[in-house]
Amino acid sequence: MLYPSNSADKLGFTEIKELIKAHCLSLMGQQMVDKIQPMNNFDQVHKFMNQANEFKNILQNDAALPIRDFFDIKSLANKARIEGAFLTEEEFYQVHASLSTVFAVIAYFNEREGQYPNLEALFEHLPIERAIIKKIDLAIDQKGKIRPNASRELADITHAIARAEQEARRKIDHIFKNAAANGWTADGSLTVRDGRLCIPLLAENKRKLKGFVHDESASGQTVYIEPEEVFALNNQVRDLEFERRREIVKILTVLTDDLRPYVPLLLSYHSLLTKLDFVRAKALFAIDIDAEMPALVNEAKLKLINARHPLLLLTFKHEKKTVVPLNISIDEGTRMVLVSGPNAGGKSVCMKTVGLLQTMAQAGLLIPASDASVVGIFKQISVDIGDDQSIESDLSTYSAHLSKMKNFVETANSKTLVLIDEFGTGTDPQFGGPIAEAVLETLNNKKARGVITTHYSNLKIFAGNTPGIENASMLFDNVEMRPLYILEVGKPGSSYAFEIAQKIGLPQQVLELAKNKVGVNQKKVDTLLVDLEREKKEIFDARVKLEKQQNRLNGLLAENEKLKNYLEENKKVLIREAKQEAKNIILNANKLVENTISDIKSSNADKEKTRQLRENLSRELDKNTEKPQHPKPQAVDEELKPGDWVKLNDSDTTGQVMEIVKDNVIIAIGDLRTVAKKNRVQKVSKKEVPKEVRRSFSSQTGVLANFSPEIDVRGKRGDEALYEIEKLLDRALMMGFNNLKIIHGKGDGILRKLIRDYLKKYDAVDRMEDEHADRGGDGITYVYLK
Numbered sequence: 001m002l003y004p005s006n007s008a009d010k011l012g013f014t015e016i017k018e019l020i021k022a023h024c025l026s027l028m029g030q031q032m033v034d035k036i037q038p039m040n041n042f043d044q045v046h047k048f049m050n051q052a053n054e055f056k057n058i059l060q061n062d063a064a065l066p067i068r069d070f071f072d073i074k075s076l077a078n079k080a081r082i083e084g085a086f087l088t089e090e091e092f093y094q095v096h097a098s099l100s101t102v103f104a105v106i107a108y109f110n111e112r113e114g115q116y117p118n119l120e121a122l123f124e125h126l127p128i129e130r131a132i133i134k135k136i137d138l139a140i141d142q143k144g145k146i147r148p149n150a151s152r153e154l155a156d157i158t159h160a161i162a163r164a165e166q167e168a169r170r171k172i173d174h175i176f177k178n179a180a181a182n183g184w185t186a187d188g189s190l191t192v193r194d195g196r197l198c199i200p201l202l203a204e205n206k207r208k209l210k211g212f213v214h215d216e217s218a219s220g221q222t223v224y225i226e227p228e229e230v231f232a233l234n235n236q237v238r239d240l241e242f243e244r245r246r247e248i249v250k251i252l253t254v255l256t257d258d259l260r261p262y263v264p265l266l267l268s269y270h271s272l273l274t275k276l277d278f279v280r281a282k283a284l285f286a287i288d289i290d291a292e293m294p295a296l297v298n299e300a301k302l303k304l305i306n307a308r309h310p311l312l313l314l315t316f317k318h319e320k321k322t323v324v325p326l327n328i329s330i331d332e333g334t335r336m337v338l339v340s341g342p343n344a345g346g347k348s349v350c351m352k353t354v355g356l357l358q359t360m361a362q363a364g365l366l367i368p369a370s371d372a373s374v375v376g377i378f379k380q381i382s383v384d385i386g387d388d389q390s391i392e393s394d395l396s397t398y399s400a401h402l403s404k405m406k407n408f409v410e411t412a413n414s415k416t417l418v419l420i421d422e423f424g425t426g427t428d429p430q431f432g433g434p435i436a437e438a439v440l441e442t443l444n445n446k447k448a449r450g451v452i453t454t455h456y457s458n459l460k461i462f463a464g465n466t467p468g469i470e471n472a473s474m475l476f477d478n479v480e481m482r483p484l485y486i487l488e489v490g491k492p493g494s495s496y497a498f499e500i501a502q503k504i505g506l507p508q509q510v511l512e513l514a515k516n517k518v519g520v521n522q523k524k525v526d527t528l529l530v531d532l533e534r535e536k537k538e539i540f541d542a543r544v545k546l547e548k549q550q551n552r553l554n555g556l557l558a559e560n561e562k563l564k565n566y567l568e569e570n571k572k573v574l575i576r577e578a579k580q581e582a583k584n585i586i587l588n589a590n591k592l593v594e595n596t597i598s599d600i601k602s603s604n605a606d607k608e609k610t611r612q613l614r615e616n617l618s619r620e621l622d623k624n625t626e627k628p629q630h631p632k633p634q635a636v637d638e639e640l641k642p643g644d645w646v647k648l649n650d651s652d653t654t655g656q657v658m659e660i661v662k663d664n665v666i667i668a669i670g671d672l673r674t675v676a677k678k679n680r681v682q683k684v685s686k687k688e689v690p691k692e693v694r695r696s697f698s699s700q701t702g703v704l705a706n707f708s709p710e711i712d713v714r715g716k717r718g719d720e721a722l723y724e725i726e727k728l729l730d731r732a733l734m735m736g737f738n739n740l741k742i743i744h745g746k747g748d749g750i751l752r753k754l755i756r757d758y759l760k761k762y763d764a765v766d767r768m769e770d771e772h773a774d775r776g777g778d779g780i781t782y783v784y785l786k
Helices: 007-011 013-021 027-034 042-061 073-080 089-111 117-123 130-139 152-181 203-208 228-288 310-318 347-362 397-411 429-445 457-465 497-504 508-517 520-602 607-623 691-706 718-735 750-759
Strands: 191-193 196-202 211-216 222-227 302-307 326-330 336-340 380-384 416-420 449-453 469-477 482-489 645-648 654-661 664-669 672-677 681-684 710-712 739-743 765-770 780-785
Touching (some): 013 027, 013 347, 073 089, 130 228, 191 222, 196 211, 211 228, 336 347, 336 457, 397 429, 429 457, 457 469, 710 718, 750 765
Parallel strands (some): 416 449, 710 739
Antiparallel strands (some): 654 664, 739 780
């Protein structure tokens, strides 16, 4: 599947396996990780990938799986299989703990039946045999020790030992006290020698006490004697201990005999535990590298979206850096991608990312790429990376490359993925270029897929003229002379040899001499590529700016449409209310007229009474009559000045003059500012201004006086900081401030970049600058408003 045999090392797949092994809980799981290899069976790959994805979902979104103990019960089952053999107390404890874990896991998935089908398949039709645990429980306690009452004989022996030890202790305590009273003992208390309780006596007194000498001190001044009176009792204890051990072996043998019929089941339980540990480790590693499950297809194709090299990702995470994502597609239309560009521009990383992620996917692992990515199945992955020269095999660097090319062109087909780094190097470019072009043409004719990196111009030209092969380049900022690590498919890239040499500081005369030695056509091609790169970047920047403007326009249109709908709805409500009010006025008027006529008749048209009724009718009419308001013309000689109160002619809106610019008047109306022509306003006295308006303006004046155009967002999360800055910006614009000061701190520069990118979308923002280096530098941003 992988050629040559060291391809896993070259791509970094061996390192990936070591990182997965670090997450395993058992040796069995680690051994299973060692066996991971890319597969070409679609159903197998799909199953393993789904298992890892389901376990990842459990770890991130569900209750913890009850995985506690993992022991190698396979070796224990094989030991129990042998007639006459028996498991130790510790081994039975391991069996018990492992089976408890198995049963808890099965119960966990039974509660979630159908939710994790691929993981459930691991123990499908596997019975829960609790009889094993019950039998072990009768003999072994929770600490892995034999229970004193595991059998009646063991209980009797245990009690006999306790009685004999108690009697021996009582006697030796009595003897020790007497010896101490006589001054025979050395400093210290009773001690144990050779498993026997002894009395420490001074050497000159050893014949004064009958007993057995077990030991003496290094100086020879103290001897350790077991008194004759307790010697027999201690022997009795020793005999009982042997008898107890024989009884324990008998119990364990019987228990092992009971376990023997379940050996096949124990092996099945072992297999489940091993697989669970294996899948768990894969899922934990997937979380480490932010991996997702791509769409898997049974075709020789590949589409990676926002893919990242997992090893590079982990390194950058530790250094708090960000990996530039890779987007690449390989299918029937674009079988080969020929990547060119400057040295250290990311060509090899691009190629290795494709190879490693494809290998991981076909090994059933999740990959660090968008879940919208598509990964197919290749029957063969052929790799040529690095220098494989061999003194033993008499192979030079170029010979090693050629031996691989020989295998590639012989074995390649439409289901082969070819990965070649620095294609054609290692020999004279005049001959290496044509040979590489011939190999590339042969691979293309065989419909092989692949990613190839090169600096050779003849290969770039061949790729541009050949169907199935697509040029691609790693983008390079030729202004700042730094790589961008972004793959752009569709055009070749310049090596930027002269530009990089100039930046490094190679003497100008050397550069000119080198340029003169380069062929005219080659120089034109390279210059054209550089110019094309620059124009492409300018077009890209313009497109991004245009998209931002379009998004803003779409937002304004949507907001305008929403406002229009709101006004239309309010208009209908107002008309409906007006109609209802008019109806009520008419009804009341009819009643009033009828009552007035009735009163006139009842008073026999009395003049005084009739006059009062008419006045009453007129008053009611005045209540419902809108008096026309004629604007008082602005006196020619009465000039407006800031601080005057004015009213708009076409409404009852009252505000205070803030500034006068030619024929325009800037008016403050509550929180808002508006501009009107002088002939559209009339000056009013302060008394004519409603009290609530004056109070509102006074409060706004206080707010203006207390407003500070400075904000400190250090320690806040990104969304909190942006919310506070947006409020500050709105108030500053409303109050006419020209600049703001935002203190965000330095750190890794993440918050600074987030704030600046956010403020760039506002048309009201003219520019942004750092504070002086002595006063905070790039930890403070000044925002200047238009």
